[in-house]
Amino acid sequence: MDTFPIFASLNLDFVFHPRSVAVVGASASSGEEGQVILSNIIAGQFGGKVFPVNPREDLILGLPVFRRMHDIHQTVDLAVITTPVETVLPVLQECGKKGVKAVLVMTSGFGEESEAGRDLESRMVSLCHEMDMVLIGPNTAGILCSHSGLLATRVPIWPLNGEVAIVSQSGDLGNQLLHWATQQGLGVSVFVGSGDEAMVTVPDYMEYLECDKNTRIIVLYLERVRDVRRFFDISKRINRTKPIILLKGGRSEARLAVSTSRRGATRDELKLFSAACRQAGLLEVSLSSHLLDLAAGFCSLPLPKGDRVGIVTLGGGWGVLTADMCNEMGLTVPDLPEEIIQTIGHYLPPFWSRRNPIDLVGTQNREVPLVAVEELLKWNGIDAVISLGIVGRLELARRLIRSTIDVDNTMPLEFLEQTQAMIQQYEKSYIERLVELMEVYEKPILSVSLASSTQDGAIRYVPGARYNAVIYRTPESAVNVLTRMHHYSSFLAKSL
């Protein structure tokens, strides 16, 4: 079935850190692929040289255009190819002669389902091997490397610089993940749409990421795995130091038709695949939104050392639901020792819950949320804290202030602005303190926003801190992430 030779260690350095990039098929027409990709590379402030190649243009986006590859009298490390299917082979030939190290074939329509398409792909691969070029794609959504500033994708999405690598066999899901990463403030090291994987396959990217010092977490979207044994051999090894979070598409029976056309697996193989993931400690998820939820937790928080959760909540309902979910997911919500009840009781009205979840009954006291969180962290009876509704008051306060301005014209505007600034400051110092506490006690704190403003990302960075605050929109997200971090942590402990 697998007709392509596999090379254990392809050198992908020139893919992600090229010194220069040629865009073959660069275009001046707004909206055309060759224009969009060139524009994105330039807008991404790529540090190296950029050479547009097009036989019919002189100047595109202020850059001189080369008619053919051999007109470029400087070294070209990476060629991004956007020309039509029938031109790709000759273009690859030109690239090879020019001494290009890697080619990114964004062109689609090879029709890997047809004999002719497979034949064309296999000729591309042979040619690239002959010419000693690494071939990415074809039919790839492109690549992004935050650390080299290279953004060679169709959609100009620039997430923050960070430590999460994303490899996606689907372009649209890849774009979606980048979009969510940007919304959530998740830092990305590398993105690659692996496309049809004619030469470079997912395990190759993983081996590259294993050694990439900028990457600490690996997120995969897979529809087919060609060499399952190699995938698991590599995953098992890497997962011990860099958690691998993955979503397998094409799981259900009705999808097997599609999967098969994409060289997919049978139903039993899919079951075996999931079992192998569990055995290797890989973090398989079944919902797309869980991929980045988990990535946010893993890249921001210390791992929990056990399953015991302390819950601090601004209101009763959230606490009840969160405890329900903890129990349903196999986590424990232990009773509090009398000592902690005493300490926290000093700050709360007599009718407070006196148990875990600690219900702060909507307290306006600014100290007590942190007192409660720290009391829990100090105690050796818990391994993690979920904090509900402390962050997110700002949005409610904003509404309150806006409402007050509407009805009370005697209210000095400055007072209202001050109130807002005060809450903003409180939230900032609360987050700084959370991050500090995680460093002191080496236990994760997962927050849930009572009313997140749409502008705020899930991750809040504190300069110089080892960990980040993570603020989920729902308790279900927080509980799910904590559960999976617990599984991963137990897996590591067991496999020592």
Added chain:
Amino acid sequence: MDTFPIFASLNLDFVFHPRSVAVVGASASSGEEGQVILSNIIAGQFGGKVFPVNPREDLILGLPVFRRMHDIHQTVDLAVITTPVETVLPVLQECGKKGVKAVLVMTSGFGEESEAGRDLESRMVSLCHEMDMVLIGPNTAGILCSHSGLLATRVPIWPLNGEVAIVSQSGDLGNQLLHWATQQGLGVSVFVGSGDEAMVTVPDYMEYLECDKNTRIIVLYLERVRDVRRFFDISKRINRTKPIILLKGGRSEARLAVSTSRRGATRDELKLFSAACRQAGLLEVSLSSHLLDLAAGFCSLPLPKGDRVGIVTLGGGWGVLTADMCNEMGLTVPDLPEEIIQTIGHYLPPFWSRRNPIDLVGTQNREVPLVAVEELLKWNGIDAVISLGIVGRLELARRLIRSTIDVDNTMPLEFLEQTQAMIQQYEKSYIERLVELMEVYEKPILSVSLASSTQDGAIRYVPGARYNAVIYRTPESAVNVLTRMHHYSSFLAKSL
């Protein structure tokens, strides 16, 4: 256990549609409960009269203040009480003498866990019965009635006017639901935090909502149900005409302690409760975020008549994942007849998927998404359509335009603005057409945004249309909602 008498039909008209409201404990100090609630009532543009009551003030927020209830020489339908626990009984007495019809006791701290607290509550109830007043709460998060313009809550959140009623036994979860409703553009008819439910309980609110012509969907967050039989008798009846979506908090064993203190149920009772929900066709969910996802679907879309789903997707990955989830949730993704393949094939490159999901392979053609959706709807082999990634291109286009401006100073700004306006117009007409198609074919279309802008709500209204477009953020949300709508629809069909 239940020491309070239950009255079958309490008149709640004066609660939600009072002609006048007194706020007892109204305050001039910004941030105090008595100030916030008064301010919210005024800012909410309540149409009736508002009387602040406070013995130590003359003017609050521009309104003359009354020292005591009997100083008000006009009719008072509703009294909102925010004064401390120990004053509530005398205040109720005053209200009764004044002829008030309903009291909303926002005061908390009655300590229903203590003998004294329960005693106080039972004296309040007796007093209200004697004086012929309806008692809401105590310890309630307040009420909102979009249609009378009454917003008597601690947090000034005004969702759109609409048909979804929310009843929450938890104040914080209630506020959260209102916040999400606002973000999602979900229209709300009535919100009530039922608090300690000393007199008026959830079934009472439900009976009110049954007759409320503004309410079409009922969302419940429950932690305890006092009279389970009455709850199910009423729910079963109402659910046939107004779908009831509910989340039961306090499900897990570890929560029983808390639940018990709030008169909760045992573990077996909880299992029975869920079984009874299924039997009554109630839509029980286990995650808070599902409450409003479902409400959005039920209030916007026609019910599917079967389980067969057609999927249209702008990219392959989303389609694969969505089909996976449909199958896992018990829906069917049938093969397409040759006729539909032919019709859609005219618009797509030769290498398109030729099956369900219909993968539009990122087409820029503006017609084909709607052609594909309509072909599916026309066909009697499907009952619902999920459309992925058509809506949401605007956000990506915005990014593209911003990026192009950055790198190309020859680009006339007007051209870019025009492009953006064009896409905006396309999205608008696409949505209008979806809504039209639903009306013509009476089948639901659930959309998923490829890259939702954070400003856009999940629901898009088209003036004068019978249905609304619903655009979820993830395929999992769309599949989950469709599955539950299918269950509800089958339940109705079976119980005819």
